[in-house]
Amino acid sequence: xxxxxxxxxxxxxxxxxxxxxxxxxxxxxxxxxxxxxxxxxxxxxxxxxxxxxxxxxxxxxxxxxxxxxxxxxxxxxxxxxxxxxxxxxxxxxxxxxxxxxxxxxxxxxxxxxxxxxxxxxxxxxxxxxxxxxxxxxxxxxxxxxxxxxxxxxxxxxxxxxxxxxxxxxxxxxxxxxxxxxxxx
Amino acid sequence: xxxxxxxxxxxxxxxxxxxxxxxxxxxxxxxxxxxxxxxxxxxxxxxxxxxxxxxxxxxxxxxxxxxxxxxxxxxxxxxxxxxxxxxxxxxxxxxxxxxxxxxxxxxxxxxxxxxxxxxxxxxxxxxxxxxxxxxxxxxxxxxxxxxxxxxxxxxxxxxxxxxxxxxxxxxxxxxxxxxxxxxxxxxxxxxxxxxxxxxxxxxxxxxxxxxxxxxxxxxxxxxxxxxxxxxxxxxxxxxxxxxxxxxxxxxxxxxxxxxxxxxxxxx
Numbered sequence: 001x002x003x004x005x006x007x008x009x010x011x012x013x014x015x016x017x018x019x020x021x022x023x024x025x026x027x028x029x030x031x032x033x034x035x036x037x038x039x040x041x042x043x044x045x046x047x048x049x050x051x052x053x054x055x056x057x058x059x060x061x062x063x064x065x066x067x068x069x070x071x072x073x074x075x076x077x078x079x080x081x082x083x084x085x086x087x088x089x090x091x092x093x094x095x096x097x098x099x100x101x102x103x104x105x106x107x108x109x110x111x112x113x114x115x116x117x118x119x120x121x122x123x124x125x126x127x128x129x130x131x132x133x134x135x136x137x138x139x140x141x142x143x144x145x146x147x148x149x150x151x152x153x154x155x156x157x158x159x160x161x162x163x164x165x166x167x168x169x170x171x172x173x174x175x176x177x178x179x180x181x182x183x184x
Numbered sequence: 185x186x187x188x189x190x191x192x193x194x195x196x197x198x199x200x201x202x203x204x205x206x207x208x209x210x211x212x213x214x215x216x217x218x219x220x221x222x223x224x225x226x227x228x229x230x231x232x233x234x235x236x237x238x239x240x241x242x243x244x245x246x247x248x249x250x251x252x253x254x255x256x257x258x259x260x261x262x263x264x265x266x267x268x269x270x271x272x273x274x275x276x277x278x279x280x281x282x283x284x285x286x287x288x289x290x291x292x293x294x295x296x297x298x299x300x301x302x303x304x305x306x307x308x309x310x311x312x313x314x315x316x317x318x319x320x321x322x323x324x325x326x327x328x329x330x331x332x333x334x335x336x337x338x339x340x341x342x343x344x345x346x347x348x349x350x351x352x353x354x355x356x357x358x359x360x361x362x363x364x365x366x367x368x369x370x371x372x373x374x375x376x377x378x379x380x381x382x383x384x385x386x387x388x389x390x391x392x393x394x395x396x397x398x399x400x401x402x403x404x405x406x407x408x409x410x411x412x413x414x415x416x417x418x419x420x421x422x423x424x425x426x427x428x429x430x431x432x433x434x435x436x437x438x439x440x441x442x443x444x445x446x447x448x449x450x451x
Binding site: 016018021022025029030033034037043047050051052054055058059124125126129140144145172175176179180181182183 | 211
């Protein structure tokens with residue numbers, strides 16, 4: 001969707017025309033849902049927050065400044081709603097990153113020999129992600145699905161950025177063994 | 185090798201449900217609410233930065249409020265229980281009240297000597313003063329609780345409707361008189377006049393320790409219309425709210441006790 005089209009949709013919303021919202025929904029439902037899911041990690045919560053996102057967009061369409069980069073605007077709002085939700089209802093998930101022990105830091109070692117590059121098992125992406133530990137899953141979700149920077153992830157998880165990047169690299173190594181590579 | 189980012193995003197995209205009906209319902213509800221209130225206020229604004237929310241503090245506040253409410257409820261229940269217990273104790277001080285009434289000779293039929301004031305003109309001479317007393321001396325006959333002895337009775341107005349329905353507490357002497365006159369008649373006192381509540385006599389001096397001290401006693405007096413002898417009637421109010429005669433004695437120097445209710449005697 002172009003900036004002009006998006007602006008037209010916002011104008012329609014301001015006039016009370018639900019078709020304007022419907023057009024934005026059709027264009028960005030997947031995108032918003034993915035961003036939200038990347039943060040909350042739960043289908044149910046992602047559905048709730050995504051629904052709420054579009055309702056709020058309707059309610060506060062007048063706050064959007066035309067031509068300010070609508071996709072980034074939508075992504076920022078969706079991310080913040082998901083983060084707020086996580087802080088409200090899943091504080092323990094975030095806390096698990098701030099209360100790391102030495103044991104937590106030592107993750108299952110991935111060999112650095114030649115077998116690292118070998119695909120040991122060709123499995124579906126969901127299954128491969130499921131083989132990561134929860135902390136790695138969350139960082140992968142935030143980085144890939146929510147398109148967040150390491151700095152943003154570090155701020156949200158209240159975890160040093162070095163730890164975030166290290167965990168991410170470890171997760172990528174594991175996924176590589178299941179046949180998935182990261183496009184750099 | 186497969187592209188991680190593409191594969192993962194595609195996979196999630198395939199799982200995205202259709203949320204339009206939910207969103208449309210939410211929008212409709214918002215519009216209806218906006219029409220009803222006439223304002224365009226929104227409850228929580230969309231922010232471009234995460235709001236600083238401290239769920240722990242909120243939880244603490246809710247927890248504190250819940251605890252305070254629970255404590256308040258406990259105190260109320262305790263207060264109500266203590267009140268009912270105190271009242272029950274004071275009224276159960278005459279456990280043989282029912283037995284006393286059953287042992288006393290009863291005259292269930294309405295005796296000629298206690299006809300109501302509307303029948304006063306047709307009544308025998310000796311009943312006339314009683315009828316007059318009911319009409320003319322209402323204020324002086326009004327039951328006045330004696331300090332200390334009747335303190336529990338004073339608490340009766342604070343009873344709940346259900347409690348007051350169970351415990352009949354005569355507020356006025358007139359109520360007690362309706363119970364006492366038939367008993368006096370059954371004891372042989374038929375020519376009664378000037379039957380009044382006595383609030384100035386030393387009540388305990390009239391019991392001669394015959395009656396237990398823990399029984400709440402009241403005193404009335406009457407005159408025999410034939411002999412003009414005055415008598416004291418020491419009575420109490422039993423658990424049912426009815427007046428029971430404890431002692432009938434002469435009001436003269438002899439102070440002869442003519443009747444003692446065996447059910448209330450000191451053991």
